[in-house]
Amino acid sequence: xxxxxxxxxxxxxxxKTTAKVxxxxxxxxxxxxxxxxxxxxxxxxxxxxxxxxxxxxxxxxAERAGLPLWLFEECYPVVGDLAETIALVLPPATGTSAxxxxxxxxxxxxxxxxxxxxxKARILAAWDALDGTERFLFNKLITGGxxxxxxxxxxxxxxxxxTGIGEAELAHRLMGDWTPATTTWRALIVAPDxxxxxxxxxxxYLAYQIEDGPEALGDPSGWHAEYKWDGIRGQVIVRGGxxxxxxxxxxxxxDRFPELAQARDFLPEGTVIDGEILGWAxxxxxxxxxxxxxxxxxxxxxxxxxxxxxxxxxxxxLEDAGRDIRQAPLAARRARLEALLAALPxxxxxxxxxxxxxxxxxxxxxxxxxxxGAGAEGVMLxxxxxxxxAGRKKGDWWKWKLDPLTVDAVMVYxxxxxxxxATLYTDFTFAVWDGAALVPFTxxxxxxxxxxxxxxxxxxxHNTLQRFGPVRQVRPEHVFEIAFxxxxxxPRHKSGIALRFPRMARWRKDKPVAEANTLDxxxxxxxxxx
Amino acid sequence: MxxxxxTERGIxxxxxxxxxDPWAPVDRALVTHGHSDHARPGHRRYLATATAAPVIRxxxxxITLETVRYGETRRIGDAAVSFHPAGHVPGSAQIRVxxxxxxxxxxxxxxxxxxxxxxxxxxxRAHAFVSECTFGxxxxxxxxxxxxxxxxxxxxxxxxxxxxxxxxxAYSLGKAQRLLAGVDRSIGPILTHGAVEATCAVMRAxxxxxxxxxxVTPETDLKAYPGALVLAPPSALGAPWARxxxxxxxxxxxxxxxxxxxxxxxxxxxxxxxxxxxxxxxLNAAIRNTGANRVFVTHGYTAVFRRWxxxxxxxxxxxxxxxxxxxxxxxxxxx
Numbered sequence: 001x002x003x004x005x006x007x008x009x010x011x012x013x014x015x016k017t018t019a020k021v022x023x024x025x026x027x028x029x030x031x032x033x034x035x036x037x038x039x040x041x042x043x044x045x046x047x048x049x050x051x052x053x054x055x056x057x058x059x060x061x062a063e064r065a066g067l068p069l070w071l072f073e074e075c076y077p078v079v080g081d082l083a084e085t086i087a088l089v090l091p092p093a094t095g096t097s098a099x100x101x102x103x104x105x106x107x108x109x110x111x112x113x114x115x116x117x118x119x120k121a122r123i124l125a126a127w128d129a130l131d132g133t134e135r136f137l138f139n140k141l142i143t144g145g146x147x148x149x150x151x152x153x154x155x156x157x158x159x160x161x162x163t164g165i166g167e168a169e170l171a172h173r174l175m176g177d178w179t180p181a182t183t184t185w186r187a188l189i190v191a192p193d194x195x196x197x198x199x200x201x202x203x204x205y206l207a208y209q210i211e212d213g214p215e216a217l218g219d220p221s222g223w224h225a226e227y228k229w230d231g232i233r234g235q236v237i238v239r240g241g242x243x244x245x246x247x248x249x250x251x252x253x254x255d256r257f258p259e260l261a262q263a264r265d266f267l268p269e270g271t272v273i274d275g276e277i278l279g280w281a282x283x284x285x286x287x288x289x290x291x292x293x294x295x296x297x298x299x300x301x302x303x304x305x306x307x308x309x310x311x312x313x314x315x316x317x318l319e320d321a322g323r324d325i326r327q328a329p330l331a332a333r334r335a336r337l338e339a340l341l342a343a344l345p346x347x348x349x350x351x352x353x354x355x356x357x358x359x360x361x362x363x364x365x366x367x368x369x370x371x372x373g374a375g376a377e378g379v380m381l382x383x384x385x386x387x388x389x390a391g392r393k394k395g396d397w398w399k400w401k402l403d404p405l406t407v408d409a410v411m412v413y414x415x416x417x418x419x420x421x422a423t424l425y426t427d428f429t430f431a432v433w434d435g436a437a438l439v440p441f442t443x444x445x446x447x448x449x450x451x452x453x454x455x456x457x458x459x460x461x462h463n464t465l466q467r468f469g470p471v472r473q474v475r476p477e478h479v480f481e482i483a484f485x486x487x488x489x490x491p492r493h494k495s496g497i498a499l500r501f502p503r504m505a506r507w508r509k510d511k512p513v514a515e516a517n518t519l520d521x522x523x524x525x526x527x528x529x530x
Numbered sequence: 531m532x533x534x535x536x537t538e539r540g541i542x543x544x545x546x547x548x549x550x551d552p553w554a555p556v557d558r559a560l561v562t563h564g565h566s567d568h569a570r571p572g573h574r575r576y577l578a579t580a581t582a583a584p585v586i587r588x589x590x591x592x593i594t595l596e597t598v599r600y601g602e603t604r605r606i607g608d609a610a611v612s613f614h615p616a617g618h619v620p621g622s623a624q625i626r627v628x629x630x631x632x633x634x635x636x637x638x639x640x641x642x643x644x645x646x647x648x649x650x651x652x653x654x655r656a657h658a659f660v661s662e663c664t665f666g667x668x669x670x671x672x673x674x675x676x677x678x679x680x681x682x683x684x685x686x687x688x689x690x691x692x693x694x695x696x697x698x699x700a701y702s703l704g705k706a707q708r709l710l711a712g713v714d715r716s717i718g719p720i721l722t723h724g725a726v727e728a729t730c731a732v733m734r735a736x737x738x739x740x741x742x743x744x745x746v747t748p749e750t751d752l753k754a755y756p757g758a759l760v761l762a763p764p765s766a767l768g769a770p771w772a773r774x775x776x777x778x779x780x781x782x783x784x785x786x787x788x789x790x791x792x793x794x795x796x797x798x799x800x801x802x803x804x805x806x807x808x809x810x811x812x813l814n815a816a817i818r819n820t821g822a823n824r825v826f827v828t829h830g831y832t833a834v835f836r837r838w839x840x841x842x843x844x845x846x847x848x849x850x851x852x853x854x855x856x857x858x859x860x861x862x863x864x865x
Contacts, residue, residue: 012790012794013799013800014799065668067668068838068841070837071668071834071837071838072668074667074831074834075667075668075669078667078669078789078831079669079789079790079791080789080791081790081791084789084790085669088668088669088670088671088788089668089669136790421791421795422789422791422792423789423791423792424795450795
């Protein structure tokens with residue numbers, strides 16, 4: 001664990017990507033293979049499940065530190081991270097451990113299986129053998145919360161440097177549902193077994209947002225336009241007589257969307273389609289909220305299947321007759337996709353994302369305005385001559401989203417953030433006027449600069465009216481412009497509405513509280529866009 | 531009548547009609563040390579230790595200030611007053627007030643570890659103790675300063691070897707001199723920001739031994755000082771002032787650096803956990819050693835610390851003051 005802790009410290013200390021890649025590449029070049037494999041797994045989000053409840057962990061840590069539980073609980077919000085709080089309150093370790101990361105991962109898997117008394121004894125023993133950072137990492141790993149500020153892209157770059165294998169090839173090898181228990185460093189990275197690749201998806205190509213209109217993209221005739229759908233990016237794979245559905249987060253969602261099993265009946269062997277999974281009714285997508293109900297369920301009850309059926313809105317073909325065609329130009333891939341889907345019945349759960357015809361950018365700008373009405377959040381622009389790239393790369397795919405909807409709202413509650421933001425108030429509740437009363441209608445956490453968060457934090461500390469546990473009710477004095485992507489009816493919320501992606505667009509210091517928007521304003525937006 | 535009372539202007543002694551570290555103008559102020567939340571302008575008369583006096587004069591200008599030696603007893607009205615080392619910064623004091631056989635002690639800011647520069651903290655027996663609790667949570671546990679200095683030295687040496695300037699942010703009174711006295715001077719030259727240098731100059735003039743430093747001015751030829759360590763107030767690190775050092779390695783030394791969240795939010799390469807305040811164990815030890823049953827807790831995690839002390843059998847109360855300690859707000863603002 002010492003070597004892994006040193007790697008973590010090096011990564012945690014810097015925000016410079018070159019320094020991170022250097023540290024990772026050095027580690028991948030000389031750490032034991034089993035540790036390298038675990039490191040790749042952890043950095044690509046393949047965390048072990050939680051091995052113990054956090055309640056037990058809090059109790060044991062407080063007991064070991066000789067503190068009353070309430071005092072431990074008071075420390076947690078100040079630190080903002082449970083694993084770190086535990087690491088800090090425990091007395092110094094009395095021993096050391098030479099066990100490697102993979103040894104510790106085996107121990108964590110074993111203690112998860114043990115009965116509670118044995119589990120407690122093993123955790124206490126671990127705390128006593130691990131120093132500050134090692135102990136913190138151990139706690140992160142047993143609580144299933146391990147995360148570090150390294151993107152998959154950076155890790156792949158470092159891996160490429162350490163192994164001499166190309167980044168794109170590595171990115172593909174790392175896809176799928178492997179775990180360190182089901183593979184080895186050799187089988188995954190060095191000499192992949194083709195049989196293991198049956199369910200493996202391709203790395204997704206991700207678009208950049210266009211900041212100022214699309215004119216800079218040049219001749220419009222070189223571009224395809226489609227609506228930008230608001231669903232779950234997904235890949236549907238038909239191989240070996242089976243089908244697999246993957247999310248962009250590399251989660252296997254085959255069972256979650258049983259409708260898509262029909263892909264097996266309609267698509268030939270060796271087909272991989274990229275598209276958007278959408279809730280669908282008749283001829284139009286359902287609002288995202290309908291899909292949201294489906295995402296959280298591993299298996300889907302019949303009622304929900306009827307209420308919120310899904311389709312794959314297909315826009316790209318990555319594998320055709322078992323052949324990886326990602327290097328072919330989009331226009332050619334699209335032609336093959338259209339041919340494949342042409343034969344499908346109208347009610348099939350696979351639909352083509354239609355191309356939006358346009359002669360010039362002004363015409364597309366007009367079409368973009370219709371997106372919200374079509375249940376989309378803007379338009380996509382894809383270069384017709386471009387291959388299908390991996391990851392977020394600038395140049396060939398652009399999203400041109402609609403400007404968000406906005407309301408001016410009054411801050412009424414504040415709560416401290418977590419982790420990096422633990423000592424700042426960053427989580428706010430906003431209200432609009434309903435007559436003389438302020439009705440809370442949304443929360444928002446992002447959009448302010450660090451300096452603004454510090455400023456509002458100081459203000460919150462001095463303007464608290466009441467405390468409800470970690471939540472502070474503050475003087476209704478500050479107006480913020482809240483931007484959001486959509487608005488829906490919601491019986492679960494007091495205000496009767498729910499927003500999609502709310503965030504703080506601006507701190508309206510110029511605006512008196514009395515001039516904030518009203519619940520009627522929100523209802524009008526609901527009528528227009530809900 | 532109580533030996534001390536807590537008023538809107540500050541901690542007051544009715545028997546001697548004086549205030550300790552008052553935040554609004556008063557006739558007679560007894561001042562524990564020179565930090566700006568304790569030594570404020572506008573009082574008619576000041577009393578402080580002889581070691582603390584030069585910095586207080588430097589900061590507050592033409593004030594009427596009388597000095598006292600550590601352990602020397604002064605009668606003020608019906609009160610007997612003495613100052614005792616608090617170990618916070620050079621000259622810092624706890625103030626002991628005895629009226630009719632009852633002893634109260636006001637801690638000011640304090641730490642228990644001997645930093646090699648400040649007069650080491652001296653336990654004083656008391657019936658009642660007014661204690662700061664800036665770091666009054668058990669997550670704060672300082673490592674011995676020798677270990678922290680070893681880390682700082684290793685970092686500085688590595689930066690020097692890589693041809694980079696090392697820019698370390700620290701309060702200009704106390705922390706900067708502690709760093710100056712504690713780092714390994716054989717690694718390279720030590721440069722100072724004007725605010726740090728001014729305080730160093732005051733201390734040198736009063737006979738406190740500090741290593742030689744080079745003040746940074748617009749005329750300073752930085753190339754003449756390869757591998758330098760630059761000591762500056764935290765606020766200077768993000769300011770245009772710091773640009774002259776090019777791609778310098780940056781760090782902060784503060785107790786708040788114990789928290790990963792705070793460390794990561796700072797735009798600095800490194801955070802060193804070094805505080806001039808007592809950690810959790812230090813606060814508890816200090817309170818235990820006074821033998822006081824009554825404890826008043828001021829700036830810091832007062833609500834939590836009060837409840838903890840009450841559970842330990844103390845008669846504990848919270849006192850609202852205008853003291854800030856090593857305030858996170860200020861640490862944030864100066865980033």
